[in-house]
Each structure stands twice: as structure tokens, then as C-alpha cells.
């Protein structure tokens with residue numbers, strides 16, 4: 001009954017072009033135990049991927065590796081990472097019996113919703129990526145976020161994969177129940193000096209914490225150069241070398257997390273060649289370094305939502321400066337407080353300057369850049385004319401736009417109409 | 430302890446080679462690691478840059494718990510933090526309370542945002558009724574409550590309209606005769622009921638406004654700079670010419686959005 005009603009709601013929402021959570025809401029009202037029922041007894045369990053940054057990319061990579069190994073994987077691909085969103089995406093794939101036909105579920109959930117989800121369905125595995133300040137007006141405190149992740153780990157039944165370089169996350173090992181396996185991912189000690197590119201120089205404090213020594217179960221990132229890298233498991237094990245479609249150290253560490261988790265899930269069935277070929281084919285998710293062909297020149301759209309993410313993005317692209325636009329909105333989905341822009345250093349943009357700032361807070365962004373001595377050529381708060389100007393005035397140059405979530409939705413829609421791109425959520429397989 | 434020495438003997442940094450400097454101003458940011466999680470370090474950055482643009486030479490000193498407090502401060506700044514951050518600074522703040530009180534009594538300009546504003550008050554009363562004493566430079570008392578007051582703010586102040594962003598769970602009440610920093614035109618302010626925001630005693634300013642507050646409100650920033658210059662150098666503030674077009678646009682657009 002609930003499934004049928006949800007399917008109708010889903011079809012209706014599709015016709016209206018409506019939001020992705022609505023059909024899920026219908027099912028949730030009709031059958032609150034729907035999630036438990038649908039996900040119960042998946043032969044290889046339920047994996048939750050959470051943490052502040054990199055969830056979408058890492059989930060996509062992990063799913064690709066598992067599918068390359070022949071598994072049928074259920075995931076929530078649209079990035080609608082609330083429980084209702086999970087239900088909504090299930091409705092497309094679920095028979096009327098209400099049981100999902102899949103080997104395994106891999107779900108991207110934000111920290112708060114991961115716990116709500118766990119109250120319905122105990123995850124068999126959890127991959128905990130990192131803890132950073134994100135939209136403090138919603139989550140209030142980094143301590144609080146760390147606590148949410150620890151509580152999720154406590155409810156996981158089989159295995160937990162932790163970031164060995166993030167003291168908040170690595171420390172969670174002590175909270176994992178007996179009998180649940182703990183493994184890690186991280187960077188090889190030889191590149192420890194590059195950790196600041198992955199984590200903001202933030203205000204966390206060093207309560208004395210000594211990270212554990214990595215074992216052969218733990219994947220460590222070893223880059224060869226800016227493009228090529230491998231993941232080491234102990235002195236003899238390695239996955240790679242490989243080259244991703246997405247650039248930068250952040251994508252490499254996401255691949256390392258996905259590889260380590262796949263290895264924990266698949267154990268002796270894990271095949272290095274399959275992991276490499278899957279990862280090398282993964283396209284960057286919507287807005288995570290997506291490259292659009294704009295009149296013959298590459299245009300990169302880079303989503304920024306918190307100090308760590310913006311710092312990582314600037315570090316990733318800093319070595320290849322191009323003509324830049326920054327678009328900052330302050331709607332609820334962006335985070336309404338723009339104070340965090342003062343916790344990011346923009347000095348890497350100084351040499352080339354910024355062509356345009358846009359969005360509701362365009363002037364605040366330009367002002368922020370002024371305090372880092374970054375020249376801004378133009379300020380245009382309206383996104384459409386700003387994009388038009390950016391595309392025409394810099395037509396023959398490679399371009400990059402850093403943007404908050406709702407600014408990206410608007411820009412992406414405009415770009416899709418101009419250049420005939422796939423719509424949001426219609427990712428190629 | 431004498432806290433006057435700095436005002437009497439301003440040091441102009443002769444080794445900097447900056448012959449045009451009108452004088453050196455020492456800014457002390459207290460607890461930048463523990464109490465600046467919401468971008469409040471942007472206030473320090475704004476003051477240092479504006480001092481330079483006005484032709485003065487800023488010296489920024491970060492005070493961390495356990496270190497000696499610099500008694501030659503010309504301007505003291507503090508920000509907001511998490512509960513764990515506040516817990517980490519309480520002992521040091523109690524230890525340096527007398528130094529801060531005498532600097533304040535002596536006319537040193539100070540700007541305390543959010544958590545440090547609360548700690549500069551008489552006390553913070555937790556939801557459970559526990560009384561955590563502050564250093565009582567401002568006659569305000571804060572009651573913890575479950576509801577957070579979060580959102581953009583516009584104030585009417587002695588420095589014109591001031592915009593920022595508040596994010597606090599404490600409800601602050603002014604003591605009798607305590608002046609507020611501003612009147613709320615949009616937002617919650619100290620407690621969401623009496624229309625007051627922040628507190629001012631002498632040259633000490635307390636406010637809940639992040640944003641950070643100074644970059645978009647240069648008249649407030651320059652008022653603090655003027656007080657610091659007069660105190661440090663014993664001579665009038667000689668402003669340089671600064672183009673504040675971006676700040677003025679950022680501020681007036683927020684005012685228009687929020688109060689029309």
C-alpha cells in the first residue's frame with residue numbers, strides 16, 4: 001500500500017518537475033517502518049557515507065568500485081541525502097513487495113540525518129570522512145558534529161572505516177562496539193606536509209591524540225604527481241597507479257577512502273584491477289569540479305560551502321590559475337551566515353585577480369577579496385547577467401566559477417540551456 | 430600594575446623602513462584559536478588593513494591561554510567560540526581579569542563579540558541554573574536557553590546602521606543604566622524582547638554581531654581606530670582616504686533587504 005502510494009506521488013512529482021523528497025514523505029507517513037523493511041536483509045548490508053566534505057564524490061566512487069565487482073548497488077544518486085530522499089530514490093527501483101532487489105545499499109547522508117537514519121536502520125558499515133565547520137547556523141558546533149559521527153559509529157554492526165589523519169574522526173575508534181572491525185584511510189606519511197591542503201587550518205585543539213599505526217587493511221594515499229597516484233595497503237599491497245577524471249588531492253583522498261572501504265566490504269573478493277578501472281571512469285559529480293565546454297573553452301563549476309571546502313578547492317586549482325568568478329548566495333541551503341568567508345585565505349587568487357563576483361552577497365565577497373589584496377574587476381549581484389558577461393568578456397580563456405549551492409543551481413540551469421548539458425540528477429551511468 | 434606606560438611612550442618601529450608611518454598601534458586578539466570560530470578574526474584583519482591604509486603601522490598580537498597578557502595593548506578584540514572553547518579560556522580570563530579591567534578603565538578600546546561579550550559580563554547562568562562568573566566589565570547578565578537566536582541583523586547605532594549576523598543561545602539582559610550598543614531594526618539582539626543589542630561602557634563594546642562586523646561597517650572600525658590612535662600616540666587621529674564603496678554597498682544592500 002505504502003509503496004504504491006509513493007510511486008503515484010513520485011510520478012506526480014516527476015510530472016510537476018517537483019522536489020525529490022516529496023514522494024518519500026508520502027511513504028514515510030503511510031508506513032514509518034518502510035525503510036527498515038525495504039533495507040532489511042540486503043545480503044551485503046547497508047553502508048553509510050558521512051562527514052562534512054567529500055560525501056558525494058566518495059559515495060559515487062565506492063558505488064562504481066562495487067558495481068565493477070558485479071554487485072547490484074542501491075544508492076541515493078541525486079545527493080538528496082535525507083531519509084525521505086533515500087525513500088524517494090528507492091521507489092523507482094522497488095517492487096510492490098517493498099523489498100529492495102539489491103546486494104548492498106551505499107547511502108550518502110549528512111551527519112544529522114545519518115543518525116536519524118540509523119534509528120530506523122542499523123548500518124552494517126560506516127565510512128566517516130572528516131569533521132569541519134559547516135554552516136554553523138544549522139549544526140552549531142564542530143564538537144557537536146564529531147559527537148554525531150561517534151554516535152553513528154556506535155550503532156554500526158560490522159565495520160567502520162575512519163580517517164586516520166583527522167583526529168576527531170580517528171578518535172572515534174574507541175567508541176566502536178566490540179566485534180566491529182575498524183580500518184582506516186589516510187595519506188602516506190611521506191606526504192603528511194600536504195595535509196593542510198585537505199583540512200582547513202582550523203580552530204580545533206590538540207587534546208593529546210596519537211593516531212594508530214596503519215596496518216595492511218588501511219589504505220594510504222601516495223601521489224606520484226598532480227594527476228597520478230596509488231593507494232598503498234602495507235608495504236606490499238597497492239591499488240594503482242591510476243589517474244582520475246577529477247583533479248586534485250581532495251579527489252585522490254576520496255578515492256583512497258572509497259578503495260579502503262571497498263576492500264573492507266569485499267575482503268578476498270576485492271580485485272585491484274577492477275577498483276582502478278572503476279575509479280578512472282568516475283565522472284565528477286554535479287558541481288564538484290564538473291567541466292563544461294563553453295564555446296570551446298573549459299569552464300569548471302566548483303561548489304563551495306564551508307571554509308575547509310573552499311580552502312581545498314583553492315588548493316586544488318591554485319597551481320593552474322584561470323579566469324575566475326565567485327558567486328555567493330545566502331539562502332538556507334547555502335548557509336545564511338557568510339562570516340566563514342573570513343576563515344578562508346584567498347591569496348592564491350592574487351596574481352590573476354577575480355573577474356567577477358556575483359550572487360546576493362556579491363559585494364561582501366568583493367570586500368572579502370579586497371582584504372586579501374585580490375583585485376576584483378566587476379561586481380554584478382544578478383547571476384544571469386553576471387554569467388553572460390563572464391562568458392562573453394572572457395570567451396577565449398579557460399574559466400572557473402566558485403559558487404555556493406543555490407548560486408550553482410541557477411548557473412547550472414543557465415549553462416544547461418546554453419550548452420545542452422544533462423539536467424541535475426541525470427548523470428550518465 | 431601601571432597600564433599607562435604604552436600610552437606615554439609610543440614606539441614607532443624604526444626598523445620597518447616605513448618612514449611615512451604615523452605611529453605604531455598594537456592590536457591584541459584574545460584567544461584567536463578558542464574564540465574566533467565564526468570568522469571573527471576578520472575584525473582583526475580589517476583593523477590591521479585599515480590602520481595601514483590610514484598610514485599607521487599595525488602590530489597584531491595573539492594572546493593564547495597561559496601566556497603573559499600584553500599590558501601595552503592599544504586595542505583588544507575577542508570573538509565567539511564553542512562551549513569547549515569557552516571552557517578552555519575561563520581560567521586564563523579569570524587570571525587576567527584585573528589587567529583587562531584596568532585597561533578598560535583606562536580607556537583602551539575593546540570589541541568583544543558573542544562568547545567574549547558574554548564573558549565580559551557579570552555572569553552566564555546555564556540552563557541548569559549554574560552561575561558562571563564573567564569579568565564584569567560590562568553590566569550584563571546572560572541566561573542560557575534552549576532556543577538559539579540565529580539570523581541576519583540590522584542595528585541603529587551611534588555609528589549609523591550596522592549590519593551583521595547573530596548566532597547565540599544566551600539571552601542577555603542589561604543592568605540598570607547599562608547602555609546598549611544599538612537598537613534592533615531587524616533580528617533578535619540581546620534577548621529578542623527589549624529591542625536592545627550589545628552593550629557599551631566607556632570604550633568597551635560588546636555585541637553578538639558576527640559577519641564579521643567590522644569589514645562591512647567601516648565607521649565602527651574607524652571609531653575604534655580613532656580611540657586606539659589617540660590613546661597610543663596622545664595625538665589626534667589623522668585619517669587617510671579610503672575607498673569604502675564595496676563596504677557601503679554590502680551594508681546598504683543588507684539594510685534594504687532586511688528593513689526595506
Ligand SMILES: [Zn+2]
Pocket residue numbers: 467509543544595596597637639
Ligand atoms: Zn555567536
